[in-house]
Amino acid sequence: MVTGVVSNFHSDRRNDPLVREMLRTRELNAKRYPEDYSHVFRTKSRWDLIRIAFVIMGMEFVYSAETAFVTPILLGIGVEHQLMTLVWAISPLIGFFLAPILGTISDRSRSSLGRRRPVLLGLSVTLVIGCVLVPFGENVGKFFGDLGEVIPESSMNLTEILRSNLSAFTPYEFYRVDQEIYNHEMHYKWAIFFTILGTLLLDFSADTCQTPARAYLLDICLPEDHGRACSTFSIMAGIGGSLGYALGGFNWDNTTFGEMLGGSIKTVFTLVTIIFVIGFILTMTSFREIPLPLMEKDELLRPLTESAIKAERAKLNDKIYYIKDVSMTFALQLQTIQTPDKPTPQIISNALTELEKGTTVESDEAEADVEVSSSMSLTDFLKSIFMMPKSIAILCFTNLLCWMGHLSYCLYFTDFVGEEVFKGNPAAHSQSTEYQLYLEGVRYGCYGLAIYSLACSCYAFTIEKLIKVLRARFVYCGGLLIDATGMLLMALFPNKVTVFVFSATGGIVYALLFTMPFLLLGQYHAKGQVRSVTISSASS
Numbered sequence: 001m002v003t004g005v006v007s008n009f010h011s012d013r014r015n016d017p018l019v020r021e022m023l024r025t026r027e028l029n030a031k032r033y034p035e036d037y038s039h040v041f042r043t044k045s046r047w048d049l050i051r052i053a054f055v056i057m058g059m060e061f062v063y064s065a066e067t068a069f070v071t072p073i074l075l076g077i078g079v080e081h082q083l084m085t086l087v088w089a090i091s092p093l094i095g096f097f098l099a100p101i102l103g104t105i106s107d108r109s110r111s112s113l114g115r116r117r118p119v120l121l122g123l124s125v126t127l128v129i130g131c132v133l134v135p136f137g138e139n140v141g142k143f144f145g146d147l148g149e150v151i152p153e154s155s156m157n158l159t160e161i162l163r164s165n166l167s168a169f170t171p172y173e174f175y176r177v178d179q180e181i182y183n184h185e186m187h188y189k190w191a192i193f194f195t196i197l198g199t200l201l202l203d204f205s206a207d208t209c210q211t212p213a214r215a216y217l218l219d220i221c222l223p224e225d226h227g228r229a230c231s232t233f234s235i236m237a238g239i240g241g242s243l244g245y246a247l248g249g250f251n252w253d254n255t256t257f258g259e260m261l262g263g264s265i266k267t268v269f270t271l272v273t274i275i276f277v278i279g280f281i282l283t284m285t286s287f288r289e290i291p292l293p294l295m296e297k298d299e300l301l302r303p304l305t306e307s308a309i310k311a312e313r314a315k316l317n318d319k320i321y322y323i324k325d326v327s328m329t330f331a332l333q334l335q336t337i338q339t340p341d342k343p344t345p346q347i348i349s350n351a352l353t354e355l356e357k358g359t360t361v362e363s364d365e366a367e368a369d370v371e372v373s374s375s376m377s378l379t380d381f382l383k384s385i386f387m388m389p390k391s392i393a394i395l396c397f398t399n400l401l402c403w404m405g406h407l408s409y410c411l412y413f414t415d416f417v418g419e420e421v422f423k424g425n426p427a428a429h430s431q432s433t434e435y436q437l438y439l440e441g442v443r444y445g446c447y448g449l450a451i452y453s454l455a456c457s458c459y460a461f462t463i464e465k466l467i468k469v470l471r472a473r474f475v476y477c478g479g480l481l482i483d484a485t486g487m488l489l490m491a492l493f494p495n496k497v498t499v500f501v502f503s504a505t506g507g508i509v510y511a512l513l514f515t516m517p518f519l520l521l522g523q524y525h526a527k528g529q530v531r532s533v534t535i536s537s538a539s540s
Helices: 009-014 017-031 046-052 054-076 081-108 117-143 158-163 171-187 189-219 223-249 256-261 264-284 292-297 306-316 328-333 351-356 364-369 378-386 390-421 433-470 472-492 503-526 529-539
Strands: none
Touching: 017 306, 046 054, 046 189, 046 223, 046 264, 054 081, 054 117, 054 189, 054 223, 054 264, 054 390, 054 433, 081 117, 081 189, 117 189, 117 264, 189 223, 223 264, 223 433, 223 503, 256 264, 390 433, 390 472, 390 503, 433 472, 433 503, 472 503
16 A cells, blocks of 8 residues: 655655765766766756656647547547547557557667657657647548538528527428538548547557656656656646646637637647647757666666665675765775774775775675666566556556546546536537537636646645655545545536536646656665566566
8 A cells, every 4th residue: 555654765865975975976977978977966956857847848738738629629520429438548558558668668778869768759759740630630631532511501500490480390300400410420531530540649649758758857867856856747747737728728719820720729739739849859958868888888877776875885884984075085085994804995096986896796786776787578577567566556556546537537528518518519510509619618628627737736836745744645545535526526516617616626636646656666766676576576
């Protein structure tokens, strides 16, 4: 179970003279390379973390447009609710098989760009392609021969029917009108194909991009910065989502830019794509990654984990005493006491450099700690999914249930507001009152989603302090209960007020999903627990 207070060993590391000296040694060693990788071993400022997290902000702009408009787009071109649900299910199914493969490729990448950025680059390209196909799928379909929305001349306008005496029409006439209006959906064959293709590319890329982006963030930050890094990640995600949904809530049809691009939906997707590209460039050019071949050759370029620190303490065997803020000159003058049983080498130039680069290492823990030296096979990886430690299994299962509930809210919220609150109909033709009511409800729902993202950003500011005061279990479980209560009340009382008020509860669980699991797993990695536990579980 996820219990107890989040460990404070990261804060202890800041005040540990041994850790500071080991980091200083690694920083000086990284500076001698032409590319200068010393930033990996330095504490990052808040602005540094913001630069690294710009890509997730751009990604949330795209994700906001996707969750707000893909469902209305699919329904508008004739995809029924049941089939639309299957469309949303295809992308996670693909991700279930491809995401581990991409993760393995990322871990083993020997590119000069590093391990995370090449994968992030490839996924970003497919994401941009999806951003083009989703709103412009109808235009692409017409290029391949679709007729688009065609209403037979013999059909009656629903608006005129609603304004007339309904008793004058027979049931057959209503049926004929409905069927003729429905016939326009049959002329979107290619549009449906390209829009669904764009949806799959967009959804898969947006979901999968988060993993290398987060891994990149954690790889180039010290473990003691992981808490601030994860909270910054959530804050930037909340800001991107809030502004993205606000863009979707604005009616761009009456603007020159909107008329030029062909309507509000196409305008929103164009804007969020541009914003994503800018954020991607800012992140990719922020900090260089250390390539895997260099880490294999030079152990001082590898991450400083808790296991490495313990191994160093065991190697020193309490014979070197580190003094806080000791000067280099004085440190070089320190001599060790050599006993008959355990001889200790003399200190020359830099004690830690000599010891860390020594040819004899007695600790097996230090060897197992280095993740880049060996890699898990695909078979071991699949075994580890079903044979993981109980605490991690419960954390993963909790995360699964949270995402199932949260995505149901995100993907169908605007459709819920358009149909249940505003009583619109996405299947009606574009000039009908029902369809206009539906679009109005979708835009109104975008503002509700903006509140949800704003709540996520605000909650991310306080989540670290809440964990320290209230314990991780209370913060995690309490946030999930608040979200469940809000969603239940929204479903029972659907109106314009509840969709605004209870959308804030969705932001709370989103902040938790972005922060808690990865913060805990990041600490497991820093302590050197995940690799050893996973392998032992798989081998058992």
